[in-house]
Amino acid sequence: MAISCVLFILPVVNPLSDQSYVSGDRHLFVEVWEHQDGKVISGKAHKMMIDFPTYRLENSTLKSMIHFEADPLTQAVLGKGSSLSGDLGGGAASGLISVKELPYIIGNYSGLNTSVMQIVGDSVTIDLSGRRMVLEPGESWKREMTEDLQIKDSIMRVTTTLTIWNHGRAVLESPTPGQNRQL
Numbered sequence: 001m002a003i004s005c006v007l008f009i010l011p012v013v014n015p016l017s018d019q020s021y022v023s024g025d026r027h028l029f030v031e032v033w034e035h036q037d038g039k040v041i042s043g044k045a046h047k048m049m050i051d052f053p054t055y056r057l058e059n060s061t062l063k064s065m066i067h068f069e070a071d072p073l074t075q076a077v078l079g080k081g082s083s084l085s086g087d088l089g090g091g092a093a094s095g096l097i098s099v100k101e102l103p104y105i106i107g108n109y110s111g112l113n114t115s116v117m118q119i120v121g122d123s124v125t126i127d128l129s130g131r132r133m134v135l136e137p138g139e140s141w142k143r144e145m146t147e148d149l150q151i152k153d154s155i156m157r158v159t160t161t162l163t164i165w166n167h168g169r170a171v172l173e174s175p176t177p178g179q180n181r182q183l
Contacts, residue, residue, distance in 0.1 A: 026169040027070050029062055030099075030116065030124050030135075031079035034109050035161045038088025043154025048089035055079060055096050062170040064096055067177045073100045075119050077172065080106065088158060103127070109162045110145060124166045137168030 038045075054065045062077065070077055081094030099116060106114040111129070118125040122137045133141060146159045 025070075026171050027062070027074060028076040028119065028122055028124070029057065029079065029167040029170040030076050031057075031081070031163075031165045031167060032106055032109070032114065033079075033081045033083070033094075033163050033165075035083045035085070035163075036088055036158055037086040037161075038084075038156045038158045040087045041148060041155040041157050043152075045087035045156075046152050046154060047087065048084060050082065050084055050089070050091040050093045053081065053092045053094040055094055057167060057170060060168075060170050062096075062172050064172070064174040066175065068096045068098075068172070068174045070098050070172055071100075074098045075100060075102065076116065076124065077170075078104070078106065078116070087156060110143070110160050112143070112162070114164075122166070122168055126164055135164065135166035137166050140165040 052065075055068075056063050057079075062079075076099045078097040078099050079094060080097065081092060083092040084090055102116060102118060104116040106116065108114070113127075113129045115127045116124060117127045117132065124135050126133055126135060126141070135141060140163055142161060142163045144159060144161045146157060149156050149158050
């Protein structure tokens with residue numbers, strides 16, 4: 001299993017400055033998050049660190065750390081993230097995507113080809129390798145699997161949790177172009 005890490009260093013503006021924010025309309029926010037927790041079975045831990053999250057959801061407000069725009073063609077805002085814990089390492093990484101056309105292929109998570117197939121009102125139809133489900137606002141779906149993996153000279157028991165949420169509508173806040181802020 002090969003995992004690479006990229007560190008981005010971005011300039012930060014004063015997070016209290018109202019001039020650095022653009023408030024938008026309410027957009028449907030769907031989130032896909034993969035969390036991996038590891039425990040050493042044999043050998044030693046080779047902890048990996050990832051960073052950093054670029055958004056957070058707070059009281060129905062989606063706050064982006066980097067400039068993000070959702071135009072009138074946006075059907076939903078998709079948040080994609082991953083995090084590590086335990087002997088596997090730590091940190092989180094995330095990003096936002098404007099979903100304009102359907103179906104939208106999200107990606108492959110733990111062997112599941114994941115796509116947004118349909119949005120009707122605020123209901124989202126997700127396809128997971130041929131299995132379809134509808135998530136209403138406030139609903140989520142979760143899958144947990146555990147496997148033993150060889151990482152360098154160690155055996156690690158890794159529990160991977162994939163969660164897909166339909167958070168419903170959220171107001172989008174984003175810094176102005178060329179500016180970034182701390183979460």
